[in-house]
Amino acid sequence: MELALQQKLVARLVTDREFRESFFANPAKVAAHEGLTVAAEGLAQMHHEQLRQFARLLRTRRLAQVSVQMPLTRRALGMRFADLFRNYAVNPQPGKRPFEDGLGFAKYLEEYASAEQLGPEWALSIARYEAAKIEATWLDRRLTVRFLPHAARRLATMLKTGDVPPGSYHRPSVAIWWRATESSRLKHWLW
Amino acid sequence: MGRKTEITNLLANLPRLGAGLSYRRPFGSELLQQQSEVDFIEIIGDLYLDAPTERADELLLLAKHFTIVPHFTGLSLGSAEGVDEQYLEDIARLIKWLNPPWWSEHIGFTKAGGVHLGHPAPLPFSHEAVEVMRQNIITARRVIPTPLILENVCSTLVWPGAEMDEPAFITEVLVQSGCGLLLDVTNVHTNATNLGSDPVAFLEKLPLDRVVQIHFSGGHESKGRLVESRAQPVPEGVWQLLEAAVARAPVRCICLERDDNLPPLLEVLWEVERARTIGRQHKRWN
Numbered sequence: 001m002e003l004a005l006q007q008k009l010v011a012r013l014v015t016d017r018e019f020r021e022s023f024f025a026n027p028a029k030v031a032a033h034e035g036l037t038v039a040a041e042g043l044a045q046m047h048h049e050q051l052r053q054f055a056r057l058l059r060t061r062r063l064a065q066v067s068v069q070m071p072l073t074r075r076a077l078g079m080r081f082a083d084l085f086r087n088y089a090v091n092p093q094p095g096k097r098p099f100e101d102g103l104g105f106a107k108y109l110e111e112y113a114s115a116e117q118l119g120p121e122w123a124l125s126i127a128r129y130e131a132a133k134i135e136a137t138w139l140d141r142r143l144t145v146r147f148l149p150h151a152a153r154r155l156a157t158m159l160k161t162g163d164v165p166p167g168s169y170h171r172p173s174v175a176i177w178w179r180a181t182e183s184s185r186l187k188h189w190l191w
Numbered sequence: 192m193g194r195k196t197e198i199t200n201l202l203a204n205l206p207r208l209g210a211g212l213s214y215r216r217p218f219g220s221e222l223l224q225q226q227s228e229v230d231f232i233e234i235i236g237d238l239y240l241d242a243p244t245e246r247a248d249e250l251l252l253l254a255k256h257f258t259i260v261p262h263f264t265g266l267s268l269g270s271a272e273g274v275d276e277q278y279l280e281d282i283a284r285l286i287k288w289l290n291p292p293w294w295s296e297h298i299g300f301t302k303a304g305g306v307h308l309g310h311p312a313p314l315p316f317s318h319e320a321v322e323v324m325r326q327n328i329i330t331a332r333r334v335i336p337t338p339l340i341l342e343n344v345c346s347t348l349v350w351p352g353a354e355m356d357e358p359a360f361i362t363e364v365l366v367q368s369g370c371g372l373l374l375d376v377t378n379v380h381t382n383a384t385n386l387g388s389d390p391v392a393f394l395e396k397l398p399l400d401r402v403v404q405i406h407f408s409g410g411h412e413s414k415g416r417l418v419e420s421r422a423q424p425v426p427e428g429v430w431q432l433l434e435a436a437v438a439r440a441p442v443r444c445i446c447l448e449r450d451d452n453l454p455p456l457l458e459v460l461w462e463v464e465r466a467r468t469i470g471r472q473h474k475r476w477n
Binding site: 002003004006007008010011012014015042043044045046047050051053054056057058060061062063064065067068071093094095096097098101137138140179183184185186 | 215216217237238241243244245248265270271272300302303304306307308309310312315317319320323345346347348349350351352413416418419420421422450451
């Protein structure tokens with residue numbers, strides 16, 4: 001029983017930065033608030049830096065998975081992809097299913113782009129396109145449609161083969177995924 | 192049944208697979224064209240549970256061309272709250288369909304209190320944790336008769352109040368559960384480097400007669416520490432540790448893991464070939 005409580009506390013500590021730093025500052029108070037006083041007493045000697053290092057390892061693993069799910073967005077954002085993902089992943093825990101982090105990160109990019117500049121401008125369209133593909137693939141939907149303000153098809157082709165020359169690439173696109181039945185293969189149309 | 196007999200029985204019927212690769216989707220069709228260069232593939236089984244049609248078709252295609260060994264991270268055999276029965280049933284269905292020679296999970300936990308970590312965290316080196324692993328493995332065996340092997344995890348996160356050291360803990364888990372060992376030599380190398388200890392001394396304290404499979408990969412350095420990112424070529428220190436392990440243990444197969452920063456497949460296959468040669472030199476396969 002004590003181990004179950006300790007694991008619950010460690011799981012929070014390595015996936016939630018705010019909780020972790022609050023706990024380090026005042027372990028007894030935070031643990032009592034969470035009903036984990038017994039666990040906290042057993043873990044009082046746990047090394048803070050080791051917990052932070054393990055939290056970073058978890059984020060590295062999640063980043064690798066999301067990179068596979070969103071390869072075009074990664075190319076579009078370059079080095080900023082990893083930086084933005086690390087910012088996204090400091091608090092939300094990875095989901096139970098493998099695709100949940102990809103959708104969560106795409107949502108984070110939407111929020112980030114509304115507050116800060118996310119260059120190039122068309123990168124958000126690519127992120128929306130790949131998030132829609134994840135939804136269409138994993139969420140048992142027969143029909144998924146996205147309207148995008150940029151030339152998604154042209155951009156996707158260029159990103160797959162190399163760099164994208166500077167430009168605005170403004171041109172409305174429509175992306176559609178559909179299945180005839182629940183068990184049939186996913187069809188895709190991008191124009 | 193004595194320990195020696197038990198281990199002999201455990202290993203006797205397991206095939207010698209050779210050198211293989213942990214499958215990643217970007218390898219895709221190119222891997223099928225190079226199938227003679229890969230003796231088997233390992234899949235991350237969690238990605239194929241409750242999977243859409245495209246994933247199921249992909250697995251069907253792979254199964255037609257390769258021996259597949261499924262590896263899991265999400266069952267969380269080290270969770271004191273017990274394993275998720277539905278998740279276990281899903282794994283059982285997949286394993287029954289694949290009919291692999293064995294399947295693998297970790298000596299660690301990936302979920303607690305509704306939080307999913309996505310990667311195994313270490314357990315305290317305690318008798319209570321050994322008992323948790325043993326009970327959860329009993330539960331798993333009720334629905335999955337296929338042999339289970341367990342992997343050592345990568346972490347320098349040390350729980351306070353340890354009742355034994357890590358090799359003794361791994362040994363106790365394997366003996367109590369009757370499982371084989373999936374020895375990740377990169378995890379051993381990374382932990383030893385970060386802790387400033389001797390990886391070969393660690394290796395020699397493990398029950399090497401239980402090693403069925405070996406994982407190896409290359410990580411990167413960050414802020415003066417090794418990170419097991421599986422994003423770089425395999426470093427020489429890991430190759431040396433791999434050779435030391437193969438020389439000492441009756442391994443059935445060696446599997447390269449590469450998760451990120453994927454190079455052209457031919458570069459990866461060169462590392463698979465080098466591992467195959469090490470296995471041959473030590474007469475683990477022909």
